[in-house]
Amino acid sequence: MPAECNVAHPNSWISLENRHYRRELQYSSGPNVRSGALASCLSAAAPNAGPIALIPNAGWGITHSLSIHTLSGEQLHAFERLRERSQPDDPPFRAVALGWSVDDLLSIVYNDGVLLRLPGGADLTRVRLLRAFQRDGVYDATVLHTGDVVIRTEAGDVYRVDGHDKVRKESFTIRPPDRATGYVLNATICAISPDKSSLDVVETIAVTESNSLVLANSSGVHPLIAHDHISHIAISPNGKYVVAMDNSTGNLVVLDVERRSEVIRLNLVVELSVLGVENLVSEELFDAKEPDSVAWVGSDAIALLYKEHIILVGPKQGLAVLALQEQATASSVILSTEQDGLRLISGKRVEFLQMVPELITSVLCQRQAPSYKLLRSSGVALGTDAHSMKAITRYRMLRELREAGTLVEAARNCVSAAYLELDVMNQKRLLLAASYGQRFATVFADDKETITSTSSDLPAMKKRRDQRLRRDSDMIPAAIAVLRVLNAASSHDAGVPLTKTEFDTLGLPGLVARLSRYGKHTLALRLASFGGISPYDALSEWSAHIIRSNLNETDEHIKTHIAEKFEAVSKSYRVFDHHGSRRSRALPYVHAAEAAYAVARPKCAELLLRLETRPAPKVKMFLKMGREKPAIVSAVASGDPELVLDVLGVILESKSVRDTAKLIRTLPPSICNRATDLFASHLKQIGSAGWLKTLYSEVGRWREAAMVDIQGANQSSDPRKRLGDLEMAVKTIGKGPYRRACHFEVQAVQHAAIVAANAIELEKKTNLEHGALRYANDGELLSKAIQEISNPGARKDVLARLRRELRIPGRRFFWICLSSMADAGDFEGIEGLSSAAGSGRAPPIGFTAFVDTCLKYGKEDEAVKYASKIIDLRDRARALARCGRGREAADIASRMRNQQLLEEVQDLTARHVNQLPAQSGRETRE
Numbered sequence: 055m056p057a058e059c060n061v062a063h064p065n066s067w068i069s070l071e072n073r074h075y076r077r078e079l080q081y082s083s084g085p086n087v088r089s090g091a092l093a094s095c096l097s098a099a100a101p102n103a104g105p106i107a108l109i110p111n112a113g114w115g116i117t118h119s120l121s122i123h124t125l126s127g128e129q130l131h132a133f134e135r136l137r138e139r140s141q142p143d144d145p146p147f148r149a150v151a152l153g154w155s156v157d158d159l160l161s162i163v164y165n166d167g168v169l170l171r172l173p174g175g176a177d178l179t180r181v182r183l184l185r186a187f188q189r190d191g192v193y194d195a196t197v198l199h200t201g202d203v204v205i206r207t208e209a210g211d212v213y214r215v216d217g218h219d220k221v222r223k224e225s226f227t228i229r230p231p232d233r234a235t236g237y238v239l240n241a242t243i244c245a246i247s248p249d250k251s252s253l254d255v256v257e258t259i260a261v262t263e264s265n266s267l268v269l270a271n272s273s274g275v276h277p278l279i280a281h282d283h284i285s286h287i288a289i290s291p292n293g294k295y296v297v298a299m300d301n302s303t304g305n306l307v308v309l310d311v312e313r314r315s316e317v318i319r320l321n322l323v324v325e326l327s328v329l330g331v332e333n334l335v336s337e338e339l340f341d342a343k344e345p346d347s348v349a350w351v352g353s354d355a356i357a358l359l360y361k362e363h364i365i366l367v368g369p370k371q372g373l374a375v376l377a378l379q380e381q382a383t384a385s386s387v388i389l390s391t392e393q394d395g396l397r398l399i400s401g402k403r404v405e406f407l408q409m410v411p412e413l414i415t416s417v418l419c420q421r422q423a424p425s426y427k428l429l430r431s432s433g434v435a436l437g438t439d440a441h442s443m444k445a446i447t448r449y450r451m452l453r454e455l456r457e458a459g460t461l462v463e464a465a466r467n468c469v470s471a472a473y474l475e476l477d478v479m480n481q482k483r484l485l486l487a488a489s490y491g492q493r494f495a496t497v498f499a500d501d502k503e504t505i506t507s508t509s510s511d512l513p514a515m516k517k518r519r520d521q522r523l524r525r526d527s528d529m530i531p532a533a534i535a536v537l538r539v540l541n542a543a544s545s546h547d548a549g550v551p552l553t554k555t556e557f558d559t560l561g562l563p564g565l566v567a568r569l570s571r572y573g574k575h576t577l578a579l580r581l582a583s584f585g586g587i588s589p590y591d592a593l594s595e596w597s598a599h600i601i602r603s604n605l606n607e608t609d610e611h612i613k614t615h616i617a618e619k620f621e622a623v624s625k626s627y628r629v630f631d632h633h634g635s636r637r638s639r640a641l642p643y644v645h646a647a648e649a650a651y652a653v654a655r656p657k658c659a660e661l662l663l664r665l666e667t668r669p670a671p672k673v674k675m676f677l678k679m680g681r682e683k684p685a686i687v688s689a690v691a692s693g694d695p696e697l698v699l700d701v702l703g704v705i706l707e708s709k710s711v712r713d714t715a716k717l718i719r720t721l722p723p724s725i726c727n728r729a730t731d732l733f734a735s736h737l738k739q740i741g742s743a744g745w746l747k748t749l750y751s752e753v754g755r756w757r758e759a760a761m762v763d764i765q766g767a768n769q770s771s772d773p774r775k776r777l778g779d780l781e782m783a784v785k786t787i788g789k790g791p792y793r794r795a796c797h798f799e800v801q802a803v804q805h806a807a808i809v810a811a812n813a814i815e816l817e818k819k820t821n822l823e824h825g826a827l828r829y830a831n832d833g834e835l836l837s838k839a840i841q842e843i844s845n846p847g848a849r850k851d852v853l854a855r856l857r858r859e860l861r862i863p864g865r866r867f868f869w870i871c872l873s874s875m876a877d878a879g880d881f882e883g884i885e886g887l888s889s890a891a892g893s894g895r896a897p898p899i900g901f902t903a904f905v906d907t908c909l910k911y912g913k914e915d916e917a918v919k920y921a922s923k924i925i926d927l928r929d930r931a932r933a934l935a936r937c938g939r940g941r942e943a944a945d946i947a948s949r950m951r952n953q954q955l956l957e958e959v960q961d962l963t964a965r966h967v968n969q970l971p972a973q974s975g976r977e978t979r980e
Contacts, residue, residue, distance in 0.1 A: 075351070075366070077376065077407045153197025159217060161203050163195040169203065169215060193230040194243045194260075204258055206230060206243055212258060212270065226270045228260045244289045244296070257311070259287060259296055267298050269314065278309050279316075286348040288356075291393055297356050301344035306367060308356070320371050322358070349389035351396040351407055359389055364398075376407075394555040404551065410474060465491035469533045473554040476544070481537055489530050538584050539565070542577065563587060570595030579623070589623050594642040598649030601658070609650075609658035616646050617665060644671040651679055660684075670697060677704050682717060690725045698732045711745040719753045726753060734758075808859055809835065819843070819852065832860045836867070837874040846883065864898040872899070876907045881916050884908075888920060896925060905933045914938055928955055935962035 151163045160172040167190070190207035197203050201217035210229035214222045243260040257271045259278070267279040267287065278296075285301040295317065298307045308318035347359040356367040364376040378387065390397040395408030468488035472481045540557060543550040543565065550569065557565065562585040569578040575596035579589050597616045604612060620641045643666040647659040656679055663684075666672040669692030676685035682705050689698040705714050718729050730753050737745050750758040812835055813827035820842035827838065835856055843849040857867050868887065875883045888897055888904055897904075901920040908917035914937050921933035927946050935943040940963030947956035 075355070075374075075407060075409050077405055150192050151195035151197055151203075155197070155201035155217065159201045161197045161201070163192055163197075163203060163205060165192050167192055167207075169205075169219075171219070196244050204243065206260060212260075224258070224270070225272065226275050228258070228262055228268060228270055228275065231261055244287055259289065259311070261285075261287065267296075267309075269311065276314060278314055279307055285344050288348045288350055288391070290350050290353045291391060292353045294353070297348060297350070299345060299348055299358070306356070306358070318367070318369075318371055320367070322365065322367075322373075325371070325373055347387075347389050349396055350391045352392070352394050352409060354409060357389055357396050357407070359387060364389075392553065392556065393559065394553055397551075406551065406553070408474070408553070461491050465489075466529065469529055472533055472537060473540075478541060481541075485530055485533060485537075488533075492530070535584060539581050542581055542584070543569075563591060566592050567595045571599055575599075590620075590642045593620060593623060594645035597642070597646035601646065601649045601655070602653055609655060609661055612650070612658055613661040613665075616643075616662065641665070641667070644668065644675050647675050648678075651675075669694065673697060673701055677701065683720065686718065686721060686729055687725055690728050695732050698729060702729070702733050711748050715749045715753055718749075730755070812856060812859055816852070816856075819848075832856070832862055833866075833870045835860070836862070836870045837877075840871060840874040840880070840883070841878050846886065849883075850886075868897050868899045869903070872903060872907055876911055879911075881908070881913060884916070885919070888923075896923070900924070902929055902933060905937070909936060928952070931955060931959050932962060935959045936966060938963075938966050940966075 150165050151161075153161055155161070162170045162172075164170070190209045190211065193206050193208050195203060195205040203215045205213045205215065206228060207213070208230065210227040212224040212226060212228060214224065216222075243258065257269060259267065259269050261284045262268055266277060267284050269276045269278050279298055283300055283302040284298045286299040287296055289296050289311075294311055296309050296311055298309065299305075300307065303321065305319055305321050307316055309315065310317050345358040345360050345365075349357050349359070351357050351366065354369055358365045358367070362378050364378065366374040366376065368374075388399040390399060392406075392408075395406055398405040398407065465488040468484045468491070472484040472488070475481045475484060536554065536557065539562060540552055540554070543552050550565075552560075552565075560568070562581065566578045566582050566585075566587055569575070569581070570592040575592055578592035578596070581587075582589050582592050596619075600616060601612060607615075620643070624641060643662045647662040647666070650656075650659040650662060659675070659679060660681070663672055663675055666675075669688055673685045673689050673692075676682070676688060682701075685701050686698070686705075689701045702714065705717070709717070714733075718726055718733065720726075721729060730749065733749055737749065809830070809832055813830050816822070816835055816839060817827055820838070822838075822842065827835065830838065836853065839849060839852045839856065843852055853867075853871065856862070862870075868890075871887055872884060875881070875887065884904065884907070888901065890897070901923045904920035905917045905924075908914070908920065917937045918934070918939060921930060921937050921939070924930040924933055927950060931943040931946040934940075934946070935958075940959065943959040943963065944956060947959050
């Protein structure tokens with residue numbers, strides 16, 4: 055570091071190739087530090103392989119940070135006991151690889167081919183055991199940040215296991231080195247996966263049986279380093295470079311994966327001797343050519359862990375040596391690669407090593423840098439004398455920065471430096487400087503514009519000032535909000551050391567959810583309040599943690615505990631709408647129910663769902679549990695027709711319409727009727743009459759079921775199908791208790807079926823077009839028979855049969871036949887119809903109707919025949935008068951001595967005489 059660097063901990067800065075690295079303490083020994091437990095439990099997991107580095111690929115450091123403090127030694131020993139119970143007779147086993155995914159899935163691979171997997175929360179009841187490689191045994195493995203595991207067997211076969219435990223064998227083979235060489239097994243294979251959604255892009259880098267390094271993918275196996283003895287490899291977080299350590303010569307090689315070429319090759323012993331740092335390094339370093347561990351510091355430097363020192367190698371082959379703390383050795387230190395640095399984990403300390411950008415370094419270390427001057431100038435307190443020499447000097451510095459145009463940039467650099475500071479006082483100092491510079495930049499600019507501006511330029515000047523104020527107004531408040539979260543998460547109570555890059559990767563909602571998942575809901579709620587996130591998101595994950603960690607408690611006890619916590623948070627967390635009134639949000643009981651169902655506690659899940667007030671998530675969870683009946687009840691109770699139809703649609707995917715209708719029938723009457731109506735409306739829209747009738751029949755609504763058949767008959771163009779539908783409707787409507795209550799409907803449907811059958815027969819006899827009488831009623835059938843059948847005998851038989859089968863009353867039958875024959879001009883048939891009642895008997899409609907019909911069509915002679923047959927003398931006299939037989943009508947009236955009838959007859963006769971000329975003229979015109 056430069057001599058003029060004035061920082062709080064000068065020993066924590068390392069210079070390497072004109073770059074500055076900062077080594078800061080995140081934790082020291084104390085009751086809340088658990089990194090020692092982690093180191094011991096990792097050693098217990100793989101006693102013969104040394105400590106296992108946490109996810110040495112892909113650089114998803116946020117997962118490392120959270121996992122470091124959640125998996126205790128006791129839990130890992132419980133893992134081992136579970137492992138022993140699963141295979142008690144197997145030979146001794148050891149862990150080959152361990153790692154967490156971005157989705158917080160822990161995977162442990164054992165040398166005997168067993169893969170143990172644990173979802174987030176360290177819940178041992180959700181362990182997944184996969185025995186896929188027991189035949190060949192596992193040589194080494196690596197865990198990707200996607201959750202996929204790449205495994206190499208003793209025979210050299212390479213497999214991939216995705217997050218759903220689907221095993222896929224690769225097309226290539228990489229035979230491993232001989233175990234007699236004593237290499238660290240879990241450090242001889244790694245993988246690159248730039249795309250989380252695809253397994254095909256994964257490339258595997260491994261050490262072969264000839265101790266050379268190869269790159270294997272779908273196109274084959276390609277050599278990277280040949281004729282070397284590789285003991286350690288590590289992939290950079292960005293997946294572009296891989297570092298390999300040659301234990302025979304002490305050479306360190308860095309390869310470009312895409313170009314498959316060497317970027318760096320240097321001998322550490324020679325380089326350290328040339329630099330003259332033998333007095334800083336133990337002599338044992340030069341004897342031990344193989345480091346204990348190799349890791350990346352971000353994506354630009356490499357760290358090699360030896361017994362008492364860490365050697366940093368820069369991208370230009372520069373070297374730097376870091377001494378481990380007292381009582382810390384390589385066997386008790388874990389190097390964990392993060393996105394933007396390296397975390398050093400030992401039994402008593404957790405340190406973070408990262409490269410500091412040049413702009414940030416200038417804030418603290420370069421006296422001539424604008425940001426450093428701003429930081430010094432911000433020491434002027436508001437209450438000091440503005441005319442003091444100290445204040446005048448610093449005001450002059452600020453004006454120089456403003457004249458150079460670097461004041462705003464210096465303020466931004468101070469904000470960026472605050473993100474990298476771990477000390478709260480230094481953070482406040484940097485943000486104060488940024489605020490100071492930002493304000494002075496605005497004031498000075500306004501002063502200058504005011505002096506040089508005229509009154510006409512004043513609006514434009516104000517507009518430019520407002521734009522500047524809005525541009526950087528949110529910079530410092532946003533930094534304060536982020537630093538509050540980072541400081542709270544990095545406290546001893548929380549135990550989640552995060553950098554700004556890691557926080558940006560995970561986001562505040564993801565951090566809150568993950569903290570709640572591990573039972574730290576108090577911190578999660580506090581962070582949620584910092585970022586304006588609803589506390590219910592944190593409660594959702596916390597409730598899942600409570601359910602998974604209290605499997606011995608009763609369902610009622612868990613439900614009560616979760617409900618009390620939810621209600622307490624709901625009362626303390628107020629939400630106001632835009633009118634200022636308080637509004638409440640539904641508590642996330644459905645998430646707790648989902649967690650309960652995942653651990654095979656359906657009763658607990660149902661108890662929690664009863665408290666859920668949101669119908670849509672509640673119904674969805676019921677369907678997921680296979681509880682279809684409560685799902686329908688909840689959907690109907692919500693009053694949302696679309697939700698009810700969605701539920702029925704999901705049920706229909708696994709059940710038939712008949713089974714679904716039977717399920718609806720078991721519901722309470724009000725729910726059953728509402729669900730049936732909505733389901734029926736949906737079936738009507740899709741035009742499924744068969745399903746609609748099945749629904750109505752199964753729920754016992756026979757009248758609606760019969761109406762489906764009747765509607766189908768009316769819409770059918772096939773008379774036989776129409777007849778069949780009507781006959782089916784007769785059978786349907788006559789079922790159950792509806793037969794007596796619906797006597798009229800039964801008779802109407804039966805009559806319609808008989809009409810349809812006679813229509814088919816009439817079409818055959820009259821050679822009418824098929825379907826011509828599809829919609830004919832009984833009267834139309836009689837009319838069509840009279841019009842189409844010319845043979846009197848055949849017509850008489852057909853009419854008699856229609857009258858008998860259709861049960862047409864006598865008066866209606868005679869009226870229809872009379873009008874139809876008159877329309878057809880068949881007056882001979884009318885004469886036969888008049889005698890159909892029998893000799894000496896009048897037709898049911900009387901002879902007067904015959905007289906009226908004949909007169910209507912101008913057949914007076916025919917009308918006289920029927921008028922003389924009228925039994926009632928008064929009616930006969932009137933009929934004869936209308937037919938022009940006035941003398942005969944008058945004689946009848948005279949014999950009856952009825953003066954009124956005589957006058958009426960004379961009047962009718964006069965009308966008839968007056969109509970004759972008009973009628974004759976009309977006939978002439980026609």
